Amino acid sequence: MQTIEQLLESKDIRVTAMRLLIYKFLAEKEVAVTLSDIEDAFEKSDRTTLYRTIKTFEEKDIVHQIDDGTGITKYALCEKGCNCEIETDLHLHFHCNNCNETICLTDHKIPQIKVPDGFVSENVNLVVKGICDKCSGQ
Amino acid sequence: MQTIEQLLESKDIRVTAMRLLIYKFLAEKEVAVTLSDIEDAFEKSDRTTLYRTIKTFEEKDIVHQIDDGTGITKYALCEKGCNCEIETDLHLHFHCNNCNETICLTDHKIPQIKVPDGFVSENVNLVVKGICDKCSGQ
DNA sequence: AAACAGATGCAATGGAAGTGCATTATTGGC
DNA sequence: GCCAATAATGCACTTCCATTGCATCTGTTT
Numbered sequence: 001m002q003t004i005e006q007l008l009e010s011k012d013i014r015v016t017a018m019r020l021l022i023y024k025f026l027a028e029k030e031v032a033v034t035l036s037d038i039e040d041a042f043e044k045s046d047r048t049t050l051y052r053t054i055k056t057f058e059e060k061d062i063v064h065q066i067d068d069g070t071g072i073t074k075y076a077l078c079e080k081g082c083n084c085e086i087e088t089d090l091h092l093h094f095h096c097n098n099c100n101e102t103i104c105l106t107d108h109k110i111p112q113i114k115v116p117d118g119f120v121s122e123n124v125n126l127v128v129k130g131i132c133d134k135c136s137g138q
Numbered sequence: 139m140q141t142i143e144q145l146l147e148s149k150d151i152r153v154t155a156m157r158l159l160i161y162k163f164l165a166e167k168e169v170a171v172t173l174s175d176i177e178d179a180f181e182k183s184d185r186t187t188l189y190r191t192i193k194t195f196e197e198k199d200i201v202h203q204i205d206d207g208t209g210i211t212k213y214a215l216c217e218k219g220c221n222c223e224i225e226t227d228l229h230l231h232f233h234c235n236n237c238n239e240t241i242c243l244t245d246h247k248i249p250q251i252k253v254p255d256g257f258v259s260e261n262v263n264l265v266v267k268g269i270c271d272k273c274s275g276q
Numbered sequence: 277a278a279a280c281a282g283a284t285g286c287a288a289t290g291g292a293a294g295t296g297c298a299t300t301a302t303t304g305g306c
Numbered sequence: 307g308c309c310a311a312t313a314a315t316g317c318a319c320t321t322c323c324a325t326t327g328c329a330t331c332t333g334t335t336t
């Protein structure tokens with residue numbers, strides 16, 4: 001079990017107080033968060049810092065970006081089973097139309113999608129919309 | 139074979155010169171277009187008009203919106219086999235990482251996606267990214 | 277301690293989406 | 307055909323999110 005510090009260092013990311021806090025914030029969240037969410041959680045800090053921190057995390061494959069169709073970019077920690085580095089990794093995200101939250105279903109893989117002749121599939125983005133387990137009353 | 143005028147009327151959309159032109163523009167395009175694309179094609183007209191025309195078309199299920207992950211909303215005509223009215227219609231779109239164009243693969247349906255217990259799937263947005271037939275050199 | 281690189285904060289920009297309101301065009305009743 | 311009602315169009319403006327430039331600060335290296 002490596003510490004967050006070790007994780008960041010292993011990815012060539014300089015460890016700062018802010019980065020540790022943001023990482024912890026993301027780790028505690030079970031849902032994908034927007035930049036605004038992070039802003040709200042760290043009002044003392046500047047938007048830009050938060051934005052650039054997320055971008056750094058993204059470059060180093062610590063978080064991945066999710067486009068759930070709300071028009072607002074969301075981010076979530078890459079967890080075990082999330083091979084974002086690999087182009088062909090098949091993400092699956094679920095967006096709840098009720099609570100408006102988006103979660104990462106890393107253990108639900110996407111079936112192979114057939115494309116017409118001449119087309120080359122490199123990557124698949126799949127967002128399922130509906131009602132999440134919390135909202136469906138279970 | 140009904141005319142565009144008849145189609146618009148059947149959907150309770152008042153026929154105007156602008157709407158006919160925009161419809162024809164969309165029909166000629168084989169790819170999904172952004173609002174900017176339409177703007178560029180109709181410089182004489184105002185953004186707002188084009189925007190509201192597309193929104194009207196969208197409400198009346200003449201075009202559907204596509205979120206291909208570029209962050210910019212695209213639109214495409216609903217064609218035969220495109221049942222946008224139906225929530226559960228399984229759209230499949232292809233975004234080319236080379237030419238940056240997005241096309242609608244209406245005849246390629248999406249397989250049933252399994253979601254965890256407690257989750258209810260209402261709608262699926264699937265975008266396959268890769269290289270399109272034109273760019274793959276076929 | 278000095279020099280450097282990188283992190284942070286502030287200000288500003290840009291692009292897309294959306295809205296309010298005045299003007300113009302179209303339709304339907306007379 | 308004319309007039310009133312209704313809808314479409316155009317202009318200006320606003321909002322929201324994403325992004326960048328630059329100055330400052332902090333931490334690291336020699």
